[in-house]
Amino acid sequence: MKKFCVVVVLAVAIIFLAGCWDAVEINDQAIIWGLGCDVGKDEKDKLLLTLAGPTTTEGAKEPFEKVSVEGYSFDQTLANAQSYVFKTIELGHLRVLIFGEDFAKKGIEKYMDPIVRNPRISRECNIVVLKGKAKDLFELKNPGDPMPSDYLVSLIDTNAGINHTMDINFRDFFEMLHTPGQEPLACYGRISEDKKDININALAAFRGDKMVGTIEGMEVSSLIILRNKNREGFITVGQASAGQNQHSMTMNYHSANTKVDAKLKGDKPYINVKILVEGDLVESTTKAPTMNREILKGAELQFSKALEGDVTRLIDKCQHKLKSDIIGFGQYYHAYYPKFVKKHTWSDVFPNAEIRVHVEVRIRRIGVES
Amino acid sequence: MKKRNKSDSLFNKQLFAIMFIDIMGTGLIGLPSLMVRQAGQDGWISLLVAGVISLVTLNAILFFMKQYPDMTIVEISEKILGKYLGKIPGIILFIFFMFFAATAVRTLLDLVSTSLLPTTPIHILAIMLLFLFFYGIRNGMKVVGRFSELMIMFVLPIFVLFFVPPILHRNILYILPVGGAGLGSIAKASLPGLYAFTGFECLFLLYPYVRQNAAHKDIVKSANACLLLSILLKTVVVMGSILVFGAPELKHFVYALVEYFKVLTFPIVERVEFLLVYFWIFMFFGASLVLLYLATLTLEKTVKKIEGYKNTSFFLAIIIYFIFLYPKNIATFLNFYVYNFGLLGLVIFWLLLISLSAVGFIRRKVNNS
Numbered sequence: 015m016k017k018f019c020v021v022v023v024l025a026v027a028i029i030f031l032a033g034c035w036d037a038v039e040i041n042d043q044a045i046i047w048g049l050g051c052d053v054g055k056d057e058k059d060k061l062l063l064t065l066a067g068p069t070t071t072e073g074a075k076e077p078f079e080k081v082s083v084e085g086y087s088f089d090q091t092l093a094n095a096q097s098y099v100f101k102t103i104e105l106g107h108l109r110v111l112i113f114g115e116d117f118a119k120k121g122i123e124k125y126m127d128p129i130v131r132n133p134r135i136s137r138e139c140n141i142v143v144l145k146g147k148a149k150d151l152f153e154l155k156n157p158g159d160p161m162p163s164d165y166l167v168s169l170i171d172t173n174a175g176i177n178h179t180m181d182i183n184f185r186d187f188f189e190m191l192h193t194p195g196q197e198p199l200a201c202y203g204r205i206s207e208d209k210k211d212i213n214i215n216a217l218a219a220f221r222g223d224k225m226v227g228t229i230e231g232m233e234v235s236s237l238i239i240l241r242n243k244n245r246e247g248f249i250t251v252g253q254a255s256a257g258q259n260q261h262s263m264t265m266n267y268h269s270a271n272t273k274v275d276a277k278l279k280g281d282k283p284y285i286n287v288k289i290l291v292e293g294d295l296v297e298s299t300t301k302a303p304t305m306n307r308e309i310l311k312g313a314e315l316q317f318s319k320a321l322e323g324d325v326t327r328l329i330d331k332c333q334h335k336l337k338s339d340i341i342g343f344g345q346y347y348h349a350y351y352p353k354f355v356k357k358h359t360w361s362d363v364f365p366n367a368e369i370r371v372h373v374e375v376r377i378r379r380i381g382v383e384s
Numbered sequence: 385m386k387k388r389n390k391s392d393s394l395f396n397k398q399l400f401a402i403m404f405i406d407i408m409g410t411g412l413i414g415l416p417s418l419m420v421r422q423a424g425q426d427g428w429i430s431l432l433v434a435g436v437i438s439l440v441t442l443n444a445i446l447f448f449m450k451q452y453p454d455m456t457i458v459e460i461s462e463k464i465l466g467k468y469l470g471k472i473p474g475i476i477l478f479i480f481f482m483f484f485a486a487t488a489v490r491t492l493l494d495l496v497s498t499s500l501l502p503t504t505p506i507h508i509l510a511i512m513l514l515f516l517f518f519y520g521i522r523n524g525m526k527v528v529g530r531f532s533e534l535m536i537m538f539v540l541p542i543f544v545l546f547f548v549p550p551i552l553h554r555n556i557l558y559i560l561p562v563g564g565a566g567l568g569s570i571a572k573a574s575l576p577g578l579y580a581f582t583g584f585e586c587l588f589l590l591y592p593y594v595r596q597n598a599a600h601k602d603i604v605k606s607a608n609a610c611l612l613l614s615i616l617l618k619t620v621v622v623m624g625s626i627l628v629f630g631a632p633e634l635k636h637f638v639y640a641l642v643e644y645f646k647v648l649t650f651p652i653v654e655r656v657e658f659l660l661v662y663f664w665i666f667m668f669f670g671a672s673l674v675l676l677y678l679a680t681l682t683l684e685k686t687v688k689k690i691e692g693y694k695n696t697s698f699f700l701a702i703i704i705y706f707i708f709l710y711p712k713n714i715a716t717f718l719n720f721y722v723y724n725f726g727l728l729g730l731v732i733f734w735l736l737l738i739s740l741s742a743v744g745f746i747r748r749k750v751n752n753s
Contacts, residue, residue: 034501034504035501035503035504035505035508036500036501036502036503036504130636133498133499133642136646136654136655137643137646137647138646138649138654185629185646185647188633189629189630189633192630192632192633192636193558193630193632193633194632345555345557346557348557348560349557349560349561350560350561352561352564
């Protein structure tokens with residue numbers, strides 16, 4: 015009897031061990047790397063979703079496949095997309111989520127809900143707003159990388175290392191969106207006219223979940239310094255190419271430490287920002303010897319003034335043009351003056367805040383020839 | 385001291401392992417979100433308050449059990465309250481352990497079916513799991529003790545990872561203003577915190593088995609060390625989660641611990657959260673196994689006729705299968721069961737301690753006079 019029971023138990027166990035309910039063969043999956051969201055072609059209320067990923071079928075002519083479908087909600091559109099894709103759509107490897115500019119201006123939070131709910135999607139997936147349509151990315155013909163999503167992710171990764179953009183992923187975006195006293199940001203890209211490259215040296219600024227404008231060039235590195243997320247960057251003063259007697263100096267900074275002192279006088283916020291930047295002198299086109307203490311001091315002063323100007327201009331743009339606290343000054347008031355922010359809405363107060371910036375630059379190395 | 389069967393004894397380090405797995409395995413996966421939903425950025429203070437309450441309760445249990453070093457709580461209550469009335473505490477504790485085990489099983493299965501095996505029927509997962517419980521428990525305390533001891537060696541090094549996310553991604557402003565949520569909210573949020581530290585009550589049953597091999601003061605040391613370590617680790621997770629995500633973002637998460645590990649990526653292990661889920665399945669499994677064993681032990685001590693019968697846990701596993709299916713979804717489960725379970729446990733433990741001590745004291749006085 016005992017033996018019989020053992021045999022029965024083992025026989026039943028075979029049913030459970032025969033395979034996995036959730037097993038999906040890799041060849042049966044349409045692995046999606048990039049997902050683009052745009053407003054509908056004809057009906058502006060509709061969502062146009064473009065899915066693209068590498069082909070997993072042997073002998074396929076194209077290295078990647080893409081499909082564009084319209085619908086009224088994210089999941090419904092995704093289900094519509096499945097009608098055109100013969101393999102199961104798999105979002106577990108999603109690397110980048112792209113929004114067309116028009117779409118980002120309408121507000122994106124409600125379309126991101128299914129992505130946040132899905133446990134398979136990594137929160138490290140990048141968020142990018144593209145000038146024009148998101149689906150244009152998948153028409154890109156970069157000679158170095160046939161996969162547009164892969165190219166875009168690598169481009170962001172490399173440029174984030176030199177403060178040309180920020181490596182903003184899903185987690186960062188939602189954190190910024192839900193944290194009071196701070197508005198969200200996303201990477202911003204422009205496709206070149208010949209549709210071969212993308213310029214990523216910009217960021218999209220949001221108010222709530224709606225895009226309100228962009229910050230460009232030096233404003234991006236200033237913002238990164240203000241947010242204490244610095245990795246490495248450059249400051250250049252002068253224009254050597256402008257004439258025979260014109261010169262340039264460039265500094266490559268490795269560390270930037272920003273201290274924010276938030277105060278309140280009556281109902282008006284006063285903010286003092288102190289920035290300490292340290293780095294190397296990597297270019298000086300003047301003939302003056304840089305082994306001289308006074309000359310280096312002068313150079314430090316010029317770099318400080320340049321950076322101070324950039325940072326002040328950025329703050330002014332955020333306060334008066336974008337009316338969006340993408341820097342996150344409001345967080346200090348939520349932390350240190352909770353009663354004040356309970357009484358006032360930070361976004362209303364922010365444009366009237368008085369903000370002073372002081373920058374100190376220290377040159378640590380001057381290269382191997384002076 | 386009454387000598388018990390040698391296979392029914394535990395070493396002090398095994399008690400530490402059983403308690404640690406029981407406490408850490410339950411109530412952590414969604415804890416950070418539950419704490420900040422009430423107390424905002426002060427959720428970690430609420431957890432510390434719950435920790436202190438649990439620490440006081442633990443020492444009260446130890447003090448009480450010291451008076452009866454060779455008896456479980458069921459035997460003590462029968463001695464104090466009599467043969468029939470004395471069974472009531474055993475029945476209450478049995479029901480408590482059964483529901484506690486069912487909540488652990490439910491959390492585990494919800495996590496597995498959400499994150500790993502979405503199309504596998506939850507009933508199949510439950511049946512396989514409950515069979516394993518039965519297999520682990522049927523040979524008694526020694527197996528449970530050794531299993532916990534072995535498991536702790538695997539899981540303890542992984543707890544080092546708990547400290548990494550706040551070191552890499554913290555924003556100190558997220559935790560300010562300290563105390564800003566207000567005393568009322570902080571106190572209210574300590575309820576799910578109480579659930580997080582429930583597990584030390586295993587001493588009600590295991591104390592006499594450890595007392596055979598260890599002195600009272602050693603048991604006090606290891607039990608307190610175990611609870612303090614659990615308080616430290618759970619507070620690190622809650623505080624770390626607030627520092628990494630901020631309370632407004634954190635309260636949206638269902639499985640906050642999984643999100644906590646999603647921020648980590650290493651060159652080879654890019655999705656660290658899946659590693660955690662695999663590891664956490666073991667923790668849940670260990671905790672559920674211990675709880676089911678405690679339920680079995682309580683029943684055996686209450687109904688003496690079935691003592692030594694190896695298949696009791698099989699029938700209890702069937703009952704658990706029906707209990708765990710009852711909550712409709714994870715939202716009902718977290719918002720109702722977890723909120724009230726910790727408090728219910730605390731009330732039961734103190735009622736047992738106070739009523740038994742009081743009746744015992746009166747009976748001693750009457751007998752002496």
